[in-house]
Amino acid sequence: MTKVSDIAAAIEDFAPLHLQEDYDNAGLQIGDPGMEVSGVLLCLDVTEETLDEALRRSCNMVVSHHPLIFRGLKQLTGRTDTERIAIRALRDNVAIYSAHTNLDSAWDGVSHEMAHMLGLTDICVLEPRDAYRREGLGVVGNITPAPKLEFLRRLKDKFHVKALRYSAQSPQIVVKRVALCGGSGASLIPQAIKAGADIIVTGDVKYHDFTTWGLDIVVADIGHFESELCSTRILSRIIREKHPGLVTYFSESNRSPVGVI
Numbered sequence: 322m323t324k325v326s327d328i329a330a331a332i333e334d335f336a337p338l339h340l341q342e343d344y345d346n347a348g349l350q351i352g353d354p355g356m357e358v359s360g361v362l363l364c365l366d367v368t369e370e371t372l373d374e375a376l377r378r379s380c381n382m383v384v385s386h387h388p389l390i391f392r393g394l395k396q397l398t399g400r401t402d403t404e405r406i407a408i409r410a411l412r413d414n415v416a417i418y419s420a421h422t423n424l425d426s427a428w429d430g431v432s433h434e435m436a437h438m439l440g441l442t443d444i445c446v447l448e449p450r451d452a453y454r455r456e457g458l459g460v461v462g463n464i465t466p467a468p469k470l471e472f473l474r475r476l477k478d479k480f481h482v483k484a485l486r487y488s489a490q491s492p493q494i495v496v497k498r499v500a501l502c503g504g505s506g507a508s509l510i511p512q513a514i515k516a517g518a519d520i521i522v523t524g525d526v527k528y529h530d531f532t533t534w535g536l537d538i539v540v541a542d543i544g545h546f547e548s549e550l551c552s553t554r555i556l557s558r559i560i561r562e563k564h565p566g567l568v569t570y571f572s573e574s575n576r577s578p579v580g581v582i
Contacts, residue, residue: 323564325382325416326354328361331563332384332420332556336427340456345422346388351407352416358382361560363553364572365546367417372406374574381415384560386431386552388419424552425458426450431503432460434551435522438479439499440464447500447512459502459509459523461516466497469520469539476522476543480550483581486526486542488535493519496539503549510534524548546577 329349341347360380364371367389375383389406399405410417425431428446436444447459467475469491477485499520500513506523507530513521514537521538524545531540557569 323358323567324354325349325352325356325358325418327564328358328382328384328560328567329354329418331559332418333423335555335559336420336423336430338423340423340426340450342422344391346391347419347421347423350388350390350417350419351410352382352414352418356381356414356416358416358567360568360570362570362572363556364575365550365552366575366578367406367419368575369402369406369409370574371572372409372413372415374572375415376413378570380568380570383410383415383417384556385417385419386421386424386549386556388421389417420552420556422458424555425503426456428455430555431549431552432458432501432506434555435480435501435503435548436460436462436499438551439475439501441499441501447502447509447516459500459506459512461498461500461513461518463498464496466495469493469496472496472499472520473541476541480543480547482543482547484544486531488531488538488540490535491539492536493539496520500538503552504545507540510538510540514538522548544577544579546579 361382362375362380365386367385441462444462446457447461449457496519498518500518502523505525507526522541526542
C-alpha cells in the first residue's frame with residue numbers, strides 16, 4: 322500500500338525541500354499524507370483540465386513541477402483558478418504535490434535532464450549552492466562542435482519549440498560548450514559567460530538580456546514550458562524506482578499557456 326507520504330518521501334530523498342528558493346512553496350499542497358494512492362498524474366502545471374484528467378484516470382494524486390499554491394490563500398470562494406482547483410481537490414479527495422526549485426537545484430534535476438537530452442558531457446553545476454558543487458541552478462557541459470544554426474534547429478526539435486528566440490547579433494559560429502537552465506534562467510547569463518559557454522539555453526529572456534549579453538554569448542529562449550516539461554520524466558523515474566507497482570501517467574491535457582501563430 323503506497324501512501325501520499327511515501328510518494329513525498331521518495332521525491333524529497335531525491336530533491337530535499339531545503340533546496341527550494343526562499344520564494345517557493347514546494348511540497349504537499351493539498352491532501353492527507355496518510356491516504357492510499359490509487360494512481361499518480363504527472364504534469365508541469367496543475368490546471369482544471371489536469372484535475373479532470375486525474376479523476377478520469379482514477380488518479381487520486383497529482384504531482385506537478387509548478388506549485389498550485391505559491392502564496393497563502395485568504396479565502397476559498399472559487400473566484401480564481403487556484404481556488405477552484407483547491408476546492409475540487411479537497412472535495413474529490415485528490416492530493417496535490419509539487420517539486421519545484423528543489424527539483425531544479427538537485428543533482429540530475431531539470432537542467433541535467435535537458436543536458437542529457439542534448440548529449441552534453443563533462444556536466445557541472447553553473448551556480449552551485451554547496452561546497453561539493455553538486456547542488457544548484459543550471460548546468461554547463463560540452464558537445465561535439467556544431468554550427469550555431471544547426472544547434473538551434475536541434476533545440477527546436479528536441480524540445481518541440483514552435484518559436485525559438487535567439488540573439489541574432491551573436492558572433493559565435495560554432496557551438497561546443499552549452500549552458501542550460503530550465504524555466505527562467507536569464508540571471509545566470511554572466512555565470513554562463515564566465516564558464517566559457519558559447520550559448521545559454523533557457524526561457525523567459527527579456528529584450529534587454531539579448532541586447533546586453535548578445536555579443537558575449539548566444540542567448541537562446543526556448544520557452545519556459547518547453548524547457549521544464551522534462552521535469553515530469555524525472556518525477557516518473559523517482560516514483561517508479563521506489564514504487565514500481567504504482568500506476569503513473571503523463572498528463573495529456575497539460576499544454577503551454579503561450580500560443581504561437
